[in-house]
Amino acid sequence: MDWGLANRLSRIIKSDGRCVMLAIDHGYFLGPLNRLEKPGETIEPLMEYADALMLTRGVLRTCVPQGADMPMVLRMSGGNSIVGEALSDEGLMTSIEDAIRVNASAITLSVYIGTKHEKQTLLNLGRLVDAGEKYGLPVLAVTAVGKELEKRDARYLKLCCRICSEIGAHFVKTYYCDDFEEVTGSCPVPIVIAGGPKLDTPQDAINMARAAIERGACGVDMGRNVWQNDDAVGMIKSIRDVVHG
Numbered sequence: 143m144d145w146g147l148a149n150r151l152s153r154i155i156k157s158d159g160r161c162v163m164l165a166i167d168h169g170y171f172l173g174p175l176n177r178l179e180k181p182g183e184t185i186e187p188l189m190e191y192a193d194a195l196m197l198t199r200g201v202l203r204t205c206v207p208q209g210a211d212m213p214m215v216l217r218m219s220g221g222n223s224i225v226g227e228a229l230s231d232e233g234l235m236t237s238i239e240d241a242i243r244v245n246a247s248a249i250t251l252s253v254y255i256g257t258k259h260e261k262q263t264l265l266n267l268g269r270l271v272d273a274g275e276k277y278g279l280p281v282l283a284v285t286a287v288g289k290e291l292e293k294r295d296a297r298y299l300k301l302c303c304r305i306c307s308e309i310g311a312h313f314v315k316t317y318y319c320d321d322f323e324e325v326t327g328s329c330p331v332p333i334v335i336a337g338g339p340k341l342d343t344p345q346d347a348i349n350m351a352r353a354a355i356e357r358g359a360c361g362v363d364m365g366r367n368v369w370q371n372d373d374a375v376g377m378i379k380s381i382r383d384v385v386h387g
């Protein structure tokens with residue numbers, strides 16, 4: 143791994159090998175989600191407890207203070223919407239030059255394995271890895287399931303994570319599932335988990351983070367289960383304790 147790429151990745155995955163990423167990129171296909179109508183107000187009290195933010199360039203430029211001293215993981219894929227025909231129909235919507243211009247520490251995209259757009263999203267990943275390697279930016283691949291949440295089992299997710307690593311992703315974001323150690327055990331790069339839709343209780347989300355760490359995840363990249371919680375600060379502090387504690 144080149145020095146610049148490794149250095150950027152080390153800003154996100156800390157010296158203990160763990161990371162707490164806060165995901166606020168949902169608006170790229172969901173619009174103004176509940177509690178993310180004003181992203182700047184949502185993240186202001188949470189930033190000090192997160193190791194990195196995952197977001198689009200639009201939210202970065204309009205809602206994040208320019209002096210923010212934390213790594214940004216920039217979403218590069220999109221072109222879809224919740225009211226469009228297929229969530230899986232994504233292309234690359236941001237150039238590597240603009241990722242560098244906004245001082246991104248890593249770049250990210252979604253892949254939709256097992257859908258009719260599988261090939262185009264995997265080719266997107268290949269192109270992004272080529273660009274990331276050229277300029278020293280690590281690539282986070284997200285194994286997206288769109289509306290098909292029932293896909294989240296170990297058999298499917300370990301296939302997805304392994305394919306992402308084979309194409310060259312430097313770390314992978316996936317969902318927690320039963321037998322999660324099979325997913326982490328067959329993927330040679332670090333894995334972070336998404337939270338998914340808000341769970342019944344805050345404790346459910348904390349337990350999920352703990353179980354993921356115990357089964358080999360290096361951290362979390364959570365959104366809704368943090369900032370849709372009435373006590374979002376308490377929630378991210380608890381998650382941070384679980385991940386780094």
Ligand code: R5P
Nearest residue numbers: 165168336337338364365366
């Ligand atoms: C999809 O909208 C994004 O990639 C999110 O960043 C991802 O789903 C994680 O957020 P959450 O924890 O809300 O699922």
